[in-house]
Amino acid sequence: MAVAVLMPVFDEVAALRRTLAGLRDVAAELGGVTVFLVDDGSEIPVAPDALPPPTPSFRIVVARHGVNLGQGAAIETARQIALADGDFAAYVTMDSDGQHGAEDAVALARAVEGGADVAFGNRFLGGSRVPFVRAIVLAAARTFERHLTGLRLADAHNGLRAFSRRALERVPIRQNRMAHATEIKQRVARAGPLAVVEVPVTVRYTAETLAKGQSSLGAVVILRDLAQQYLFGEAE
Ligand SMILES: Nc1nc2c(ncn2[C@@H]2O[C@H](COP(=O)(O)OP(=O)(O)O)[C@@H](O)[C@H]2O)c(=O)[nH]1
Ligand SMILES: [Mg+2]
Helix, strand or coil: CCEEEEEEECCCCHHHHHHHHHHHHHCCCCCCEEEEEEECCCCCCCCHHHCCCCECCEEEEEEECCCCCCHHHHHHHHHHHHHHHCCCCEEEECCCCCCCCHHHHHHHHHHHHCCCCEEEEECCCCCCCCCHHHHHHHHHHHHHHHHHHCCCCCCCCCCCEEECHHHHHCCCCCCCCCCHHHHHHHHHHHCCCCCEEEEECCCCCCHHHHHHCCCCCHHHHHHHHHHHHHHHCCCC
């Protein structure tokens, strides 16, 4: 059975094309891949014609937010479209900025096909060379998430993950910006008995992705967003 990939995109061109080409290369091996691409209000809209063309085992569904809402909102849009599109053996989330590779999407999808409900990527077991300051922030985030969710996971805020359909249905995302990564773990923990595993993955850190990606101060905004949801959010 085929695999769905939920992919947020914000102002990526070259890295997006490379990421998609990588997925197209593994599509047949996965029994088919559909990428649900959500252009989160990029300044220059993603042009579907400029993306890798479909093959019998690979297709891309493009949606666009008219304004920039944030990575969480983009994944939520992709989640809703993918669930409505059909049944997939696994639903993988991955970034489009070149930090995530197709080989890890395969490993995560295989973990779900093998019986896991949720497979979280663990960059500390793969080949990632995590910058020092980032590693400290992630260690703090890991401790925070362990207390908040009770899930004993070794990585935090890693965009590489995969879900079974029944798990994805239980994880609506209400955090529009970057706090969704913690929110997803809270919802997984509350969803009842789900089989959760961690899978080694590699997050690629380059000067370009570090310059464009979140700064360590983003952690403060994440805490503020989580506190707001806790205080004022709807119970779901
Ligand atoms: N920074 C940012 N990225 C977004 C947004 N919407 C979607 N994305 C995508 O989300 C992914 C991760 O973003 P990034 O800033 O690299 O996060 P980081 O890897 O955690 O530092 C990328 O593929 C972006 O293209 C947004 O509003 N801001
Ligand atoms: Mg990034």
